[in-house]
Amino acid sequence: MGLAERRKALGYSQEKLAELLGVDRTTVGRWERGEISPQPCQRPALASTLEISLQEVKILLPPPQAVERGTGRPKPSDHPSAGDPDTRHWVASVQAEALAGMGDLAGCEKALARAEEVQHLGDDSSNGGWLRFDGTRLAEERGARYVRLGRFDLAEEALKKALDQNALAVGPSYRRRGAVLADLALIGAKRRDPDQVLVYAREALDLAQASSSGYIIRRLRALCEEFGPLTRDRRVAELGAEIIALRAP
Known part of the structure; x- marks a missing residue:
């Protein structure tokens, strides 16, 4: 499993990932082939876009194709082994x-x-x-x-079950709890259950406002696209307006 597979799992083309990161499409291709590695300043944005940690970015990247001088053999790599x-x-x-x-x-x-x-x-x-x-x-x-x-x-x-874990208490992880809440709200939207949407999306919205988490904001905006006929419910319509008004950092 590598960078290309992770990109595809999230539904991104090389062009889209490049656009989100502000780089050229060929740069993404060279990352995926191991010809070059993302610069340290590029890795936080890459991790955020791929919804993984910086450590996980490292394991997804193929080891650089370096060659030992005078031997023609690949250099030993400290890349983690699968x-x-x-x-x-x-x-x-x-x-x-x-x-x-x-x-x-x-x-x-x-x-x-x-x-x-x-x-x-x-x-x-x-x-x-x-x-x-x-x-x-x-x-x-x-x-x-x-x-x-x-x-x-x-x-x-x-x-x-995940929400009941201590690791997802509000303090330790806004991002993780927000993602779970957004998924539960999405289930409500798919079921056309406005009450389920309101319960979970409202808490996620509160987390987004408290943390200014761009990730939670993006998840909530994606949720709004699933509201469909639920927007006939005044409460859902008002919630959607609050989500759209959020400012991503």
Whole structure:
């Protein structure tokens, strides 16, 4: 699983990703082929656009194609190996997202099951390197994958479970909690349930206003596009107007 697969899983073309990052399309292509690497100043925006951490960006990028002088052989790379325990299970979670994008429920669930095996590893099984994937996000990731697959019954169960986790308390993670709330509101919109939309989108809106999180704002604006006939409900229409009025940082 690499940068190109992650881009495709989110539905971005090379042109669109380049536009969002303010670079040329050929630059994105060269990143994906390992010909060059994003500059340090470009990586935060790349991570935000791909909805991953800076550490995860590093593992998605192919190792640079460097050659040892005078030998013609590739230089040894310190790029994390997909065989390392933490890395292997994180890759499985990314594969689950790609499979969900392709509509493959069975494949997605198998990949999620492989990712969840990380929760049964002992402390001495970690690779000890920079990547620490311990499975704490798997409930919210499972819910998000089910949303993409249109399995809203399964998604709602997983997302509500995620909300109960201490890691998603309001203080520690505005972004993660906001994403889960946006998904639950989206389920309400798909079901044409204005009350569910209002409960979860209103809390997500409060988080966006408190944190000025551009990510939560983008998720809420995408949610507005799903309101459809729900905007006949005055409460939903007013909520939509408040979301549109938000200013992304």
